[in-house]
Amino acid sequence: MKLLEYEAKEILKDAGVPVPKGILIRAGDDAGAGAAQIGELVVVKAQIDVGGRGKAGGILMADSATVQEVADRLLGSRIKDVPVHAVLVEERISIEHEYYLSISIDRSSGSPLILFTSSGGVEIEEVARTNPDAIRRAVIHPLLTDVPGYTIRYLLDGAPRELGPVINKLYHVFRSRDALLAEINPLVTTPSGVYAADGKIIIDDNALARQGISENRDLTDRERKAEEFGFSFVELDGSIGVIGNGAGLTMATVDLITVLGGKPANFLDVGGGADRVRVAHAVQLLGSMPGVSVIIVNLLGGITRCDEVAAGIIDAGVSQQVIVRLAGTNEEQGREMLNKHGYRMLDTMEEAVSAAVEVA
Amino acid sequence: MIYADKNTRVIVQGATGNQGSFHIGRMNQYAQSVGGCGVVAGVTPGKGGQESAGVPVYNSVQEAVDAHDVSASVMFVPGVAAGDSIMEAADAGLELVVAITEHIPVHDVMKACSYAAMRDCTVIGPNCPGLLCPGEISMGIMPSHLYTRGPVGVISRSGTLTYEVVHELTRAGIGQSSVVGIGGDPVIGQTFADVLEQFSEDSQTKAVVLLGELGGNLEEEGARMADLPVVVFIAGTTAPPEKRMGHAGAIVSGGEGDANSKIKRLKSLGIPVASRLSEIPGLIKEMV
Numbered sequence: 001m002k003l004l005e006y007e008a009k010e011i012l013k014d015a016g017v018p019v020p021k022g023i024l025i026r027a028g029d030d031a032g033a034g035a036a037q038i039g040e041l042v043v044v045k046a047q048i049d050v051g052g053r054g055k056a057g058g059i060l061m062a063d064s065a066t067v068q069e070v071a072d073r074l075l076g077s078r079i080k081d082v083p084v085h086a087v088l089v090e091e092r093i094s095i096e097h098e099y100y101l102s103i104s105i106d107r108s109s110g111s112p113l114i115l116f117t118s119s120g121g122v123e124i125e126e127v128a129r130t131n132p133d134a135i136r137r138a139v140i141h142p143l144l145t146d147v148p149g150y151t152i153r154y155l156l157d158g159a160p161r162e163l164g165p166v167i168n169k170l171y172h173v174f175r176s177r178d179a180l181l182a183e184i185n186p187l188v189t190t191p192s193g194v195y196a197a198d199g200k201i202i203i204d205d206n207a208l209a210r211q212g213i214s215e216n217r218d219l220t221d222r223e224r225k226a227e228e229f230g231f232s233f234v235e236l237d238g239s240i241g242v243i244g245n246g247a248g249l250t251m252a253t254v255d256l257i258t259v260l261g262g263k264p265a266n267f268l269d270v271g272g273g274a275d276r277v278r279v280a281h282a283v284q285l286l287g288s289m290p291g292v293s294v295i296i297v298n299l300l301g302g303i304t305r306c307d308e309v310a311a312g313i314i315d316a317g318v319s320q321q322v323i324v325r326l327a328g329t330n331e332e333q334g335r336e337m338l339n340k341h342g343y344r345m346l347d348t349m350e351e352a353v354s355a356a357v358e359v360a
Numbered sequence: 361m362i363y364a365d366k367n368t369r370v371i372v373q374g375a376t377g378n379q380g381s382f383h384i385g386r387m388n389q390y391a392q393s394v395g396g397c398g399v400v401a402g403v404t405p406g407k408g409g410q411e412s413a414g415v416p417v418y419n420s421v422q423e424a425v426d427a428h429d430v431s432a433s434v435m436f437v438p439g440v441a442a443g444d445s446i447m448e449a450a451d452a453g454l455e456l457v458v459a460i461t462e463h464i465p466v467h468d469v470m471k472a473c474s475y476a477a478m479r480d481c482t483v484i485g486p487n488c489p490g491l492l493c494p495g496e497i498s499m500g501i502m503p504s505h506l507y508t509r510g511p512v513g514v515i516s517r518s519g520t521l522t523y524e525v526v527h528e529l530t531r532a533g534i535g536q537s538s539v540v541g542i543g544g545d546p547v548i549g550q551t552f553a554d555v556l557e558q559f560s561e562d563s564q565t566k567a568v569v570l571l572g573e574l575g576g577n578l579e580e581e582g583a584r585m586a587d588l589p590v591v592v593f594i595a596g597t598t599a600p601p602e603k604r605m606g607h608a609g610a611i612v613s614g615g616e617g618d619a620n621s622k623i624k625r626l627k628s629l630g631i632p633v634a635s636r637l638s639e640i641p642g643l644i645k646e647m648v
Contacts, residue, residue, distance in 0.1 A: 105466060107576040107609075110473050110547040142470035178467050180546075181613075206439060206608060207465035232606035236598070247544055247606025248518020248573055251595040252637055258598045259635060267599075269606040272501075272519075300520050300527070301503075327527070328503065349524065350638050 001203050001216045004047045006088045008199035012184070015173045017166055019196050022090035027075045035071065036064040039091035044070045046079050047086040049218075056080050061092070093195055098186035099159060100124055101167060103174040112140045112174060114147065114167065116155040120186040140171070147171045162194050163187065178207030222285070229281045231268055238263025239360045241286035241295035241320070243279075245270050245304055253298045253353060262357035265292045274304050279312025287318030294321045296356040298349055301328025310334035314341050321359055325352035361493035362513075362538045362558040362565075363456055363482070364432055366396035368497055371424045371454075373445050374436035375402020375412040379460075383436065383501055384413035390498040398497070401428045421445075421452040432456040434490060434499050442486060443468025450481035458499045459485035459549070466608065469547045476549070483549025487607065488541035489519035502526075502539065510535015511648045513559040515552055515582075516571035517544050517607065521595060525571060525640055532641035534648070537565040544607030546575070552582025560587040567591070567647040569640060574599050574619040575609045583631045589647040592626055593634045594619045 003011070009019045023034050024047070035042065044067065046058035053059060058079040062070040067089060074087050098121035106113035117135045119127045127134055136155045140147060152164045166187060174182040183200040203211055219227060226233030232247060236254070240262050244250030250269045257264045266289070270282050279297075286295050295318065299309050307330040313322055314337065323344050326334050338345055346352040364370075370387070374380045384399045391398025401424040402412045408419035418424040421433065433454050437445045442461040449457045450472075457476065464486050476483045484491060490500010494509040501519070506527045512534055516522040522541055529536060540555050542548050552570055559565045567589045572579035574596030583590055596605055596619040604611045612618045623633050634640045 105470070105546055107546055107578060108551075108581060110470055112470070142467075142474045175467065178465050180466065204466050204608075205604070206463045207467070210440065210465070232604075234600070234603045234605060236600065244520070246518055246520025247610060248516070248521030248571065248595050249524055250520075251518075251573060251599065251605050251610070252521055252524070252593075254599075255595060255597045256636060264598060267605055300523050328523075348638070350636065 001205060001208060001213065001218050002049050003201045003203065004049065005045065005198060005200070006047055006086070008201040009196065011173055011177060011201060012170075012196050012199050015169045017169050017184070017196050018194060019199070020090045020093050022088050024086055024088055025071050025075070026086045035067040035089040038089055040064050041092040042067055043090045043092055044074055045088045045090065046074050046084040047088055048079055048082045048084055050080045050082050053079055058084070093188065093190045093197070095186075095197070096189045096191070098188050098197075099163065100127070100185045101170060101187045102181065102183035102185065103170055103179070104181045106139055109139050111142050112171070114138045114140060114155060114171070116167070118157075118159050124185070145175070160189055162189075166194060166196070173201070177201065178204045178211055180204050222289070226268065226285060229278060229285075230271055231282060232271070233285075234267040236264050236266055238265045239291055239293045240356050241265045241289065241292040243268050243270060243282050243286065243295065243297045243299075245272065245274060245299045249298065249300060253296065253349065256350065256353045257357060260354055260357045262353075262360055265289060272304065274309065276308045276312040276315065279309050280315040283313055283316035283318055283322065287316065287320055292320060294323065294356050294359040296352055297322060297324045297326075298352060299326050301326065301331070304328065306330045306334030307337065310337040313338065313343065323352050323356050323359070325349055361496045362555070362562050363484070363491055363540070364499055365493065365496045366394060368432050369397045369428065369430040370399045370432050370434060370499060371421065371428070371430045372399050372402045372434050372436065373421065373449065374404060374438070375415070375417050376404040376407045376410060377436060380404075380436040381412045383434070384415055387434070387498050388413070390504050394495050394497070396497050399434070400430060421448050421454065425452045425454070430454070432499065433458070435459045435461055437461060439463035439465070443472040446472035446483060447475050450476040450479040454481055456482045456484070458488070458490045459483060460488060460490060460500055461485070462487040464545070466545065466547050469545060473547065473549050484540065485543040485549060487545045488543035489522060491538065491540050493538040494536055500541065502541070506530055507539065508535040511537060511564060511566040512644055513537050513562070513565040513568040513588075514539040514571065515555045515568060516541050517573050517609070518571060518595065521571050524637060525569060525593075528637060528641050529644070532645070534641055534644055537562060544573070544609050546609040551578050553578070553585055556582050556586050556588070567644055569593070569644060571595070572622070573607065573610050574605065574622070575607075575611050575617040577617065577622065579622060580625055580629075583626055584629060591632050591634060591640055591643045591647070593637060593640060594623050594626075597623070
């Protein structure tokens with residue numbers, strides 16, 4: 001789950017990384033007095049999970065006299081169609097130089113990866129494309145609790161030494177917060193010291209509970225409902241509803257629809273051992289999606305029993321046509337039940353997907 | 361065969377849960393049908409002295425090792441405890457851990473896998489269906505009735521996708537040497553490259569199917585160094601960016617791991633990539 005800027009900055013501050021003085025203002029707050037305390041010159045930043053919010057008008061300059069009015073204006077607006085519920089009012093700092101620092105997971109080595117560059121303030125992908133040699137990379141052994149001094153010296157490569165402690169503090173944040181990404185961009189030097197001018201932290205969804213986070217905000221309402229049932233669900237924008245078991249097979253089903261010229265409406269993995277009730281929920285969830293004209297169920301039973309799946313499909317009783325491909329445990333019973341109720345059964349995944357594409 | 365064979369003596373960690381006891385039964389049914397050793401003991405802290413699916417249960421891996429001279433483990437413990445369990449198995453001297461568990465925090469996986477590596481313990485998974493060498497051994501949850509013995513190795517990030525392809529191969533008369541699910545998490549023990557290295561030393565394997573998906577670039581790393589002929593399939597060509605497609609590792613982030621660009625790079629290396637699953641048996645037939 002992605003944290004918002006102010007949440008990331010609170011974590012950085014707790015870890016000892018200096019952040020600009022700031023105050024969070026929510027819609028309806030009487031902001032003026034508090035915000036004016038921050039400083040004569042301030043920045044007002046929309047707290048939304050949207051890339052490029054600055055260019056889209058989500059970051060505005062203000063002073064102590066105008067801060068209330070500017071904050072109110074942002075709070076009533078939508079940036080890239082996302083409503084702004086809170087803004088961060090921060091002191092304006094005088095930046096001397098901008099750096100980029102991030103820690104993520106290097107899949108090849110299965111280890112934390114630190115990236116640092118003196119060309120900060122822009123997208124790291126941009127630097128990687130135009131000036132890859134400017135990025136210093138260091139893989140840290142996962143059992144190390146601190147970044148070694150020689151690694152920090154290597155990463156800094158002549159950048160001010162006062163940035164060194166920030167690298168280690170961010171590494172502690174990365175580890176202790178179960179982060180997939182901990183990023184400071186830009187990390188800035190100013191006449192009064194080093195600051196994290198912006199911060200981004202993504203928490204591992206598998207560790208939300210032990211991080212004390214009860215709800216994953218990144219999900220849409222329908223995705224959240226699907227999660228309650230234990231499904232993996234992603235909304236796409238086509239007309240063919242897809243239910244599969246196992247992430248890979250479900251993805252391959254979605255892909256095959258596209259290869260054969262159709263448009264998938266979603267990705268829904270019911271998970272292993274799905275029973276009658278879960279299957280019924282899944283079919284009904286897709287049946288309730290506007291724009292879904294046909295549903296394909298592609299299940300390969302191992303632990304999953306085909307007769308349970310068939311019962312679930314029949315229970316769901318949705319108005320759209322449901323095309324089914326079932327293979328595995330108790331396949332015959334499942335087929336018999338569906339045949340009796342007039343459902344269309346096909347033998348292979350490819351036949352089932354072709355049929356769904358034709359109907360849609 | 362690779363990693364394990366008939367003579368491998370196995371324990372199950374998380375032996376008394378629903379999953380654990382059910383799959384001890386299935387694995388031992390398979391062991392019996394091929395004359396193998398199978399699962400000889402289980403481990404569940406606090407449940408020592410009980411039985412699960414006919415095997416004795418111990419409180420710790422060390423106790424089970426002391427009593428049964430085992431060398432490998434299949435793990436079904438819950439996500440938050442799984443990192444710990446991998447390290448416990450490595451500390452007790454096991455050579456191989458097959459971690460079926462999903463939803464393990466990735467920081468735990470990083471620590472546990474690097475710890476196991478220091479103890480010379482090989483980790484397959486986590487979040488995987490395990491390992492099946494037809495005629496030899498089943499370690500995990502794969503539906504064994506779909507499998508037949510033959511010359512083709514299969515390596516996959518996804519369970520059901522593996523079964524689908526094995527089913528297709530078997531129907532086309534192409535048997536498998538070993539089938540290894542390496543798991544759908546962002547950090548895994550054995551990678552495509554690691555398993556390919558094992559296959560290249562296995563005299564029975566003549567060609568390998570790599571079943572990959574969006575996210576990361578482990579498929580390319582593996583295919584690049586393969587000594588054997590390989591056919592690749594990559595799932596997730598229609599996945600939108602920044603969305604997790606079921607697996608924790610199946611996500612395009614920071615522009616890395618997009619399935620279509622992955623396919624393009626593999627093809628530019630001269631590696632055959634199937635655009636549909638149904639093409640795989642045909643492509644493999646040309647190679648074996």
